[in-house]
Amino acid sequence: MVRKTKENAELTRQAIIHAARAVFLVRGVSRTTMEHIAAEAGVTRGAIYWHFKNKIDLFHAMREQVFLPLIDRMDDTLLVEGSDSPLRNIENFLMGTIQILNESIETRQIYEIMMIKCEYVEDFSDVLQQIISNCSGITAKIALTYERARLKGELKEGLNPEQLAQDTNLFFTGLLHMWVKDASGTRFRQQAADLIRFHMQLRAK
Template sequence: MVRKTKEEAEQTRKELIQAARRVFHQCGVSRSTLEKIAKAAGVTRGAVYWHFKDKAALFFAMREDVFVPMVERTDALLFSEQFTNPLDAIEASIKEFFRVLEDCSVVREVFEIMISRCEYVDEFASVQEDVARPAQTFLAKIEGVYQQAAAKGMLRPGLSPLDAARDTWAFTSGVLHLMLACQKGSDLPQRIPDMISAHMAMRRCVAP
């Protein structure tokens, strides 16, 4: 009986996260209420508070539900030993990120919510730093891999690992915003892998 109760509670939590994603995406975060989310999940507002202390907590749970598996997939490539050249690992990791974003509507919805459907004001004014933390973590990770490339003589001479990492961070962020804003039917998603390859080619050491 206890196991069943725990399983039911976990299922309710998952349904609340899914409902929050739908409501946030449809209404925008600031116009979404816990009442709307509870109704979409088919539960009472009290059930929402049993699992989450407020809307911000539910927002972060929704984000982590997508980010954790996404980071696991991209990090598996970024830190894989299958690549002799660390730059190949960066390229594969970024391509995997955009492939998942294109193939998985749930992942895309969460990024759309975070980028274009959330105003970081009022109760969300204090969470902007937490929202930005994954981007800072990404920057630190790729800087480390660029350092490995430099140590192996595979990074273009005169380009520091930190500058390379910042440029790749800005490039990835820009492509992400373009992808989320592109019109239906645009060929941008199909061009992104080549764009990533071109970006990384400019960082590679060319043998004499």
């Protein structure tokens, strides 16, 4: 059984991505070898090199499975016109992200890999640029939503939407990082919702 159908080949590709995630998680990206991934996926390195150019290529494929949906959801949650409570939209977006982390093992593990099991050097260093620009994209959309909240009179007086968005973005960046690092769950994972609510109350009228 050497040559497979297209559907079978796609299954193999997915199996390799899943295997990579599993191995990255326990060994870290750098210490993971193609042989590790192949063994986990039940194939040989030949299969991996057929589907992916090298480890980075595989890494990017894994990353996309989580980040493309994130962008979509953000647009759906934040950029809806004519919402009666933009502030709620922001809160819902943050809550939704946490909820996804809670529900999706896949997403959770990929976040963990990207945050504490990957070294951003050499070929990986350009991922940082993507993260930064991604981040400013998020901030911009949050800022827009804060501006709408201001027009609706939801905000305390004298608060600059742009600065609010930056503060929220940094808060959430920190929360995600601590959420991921808090494997025991006692410190941050359980209270994430409370932290978000408090953060939003700070700026609500």
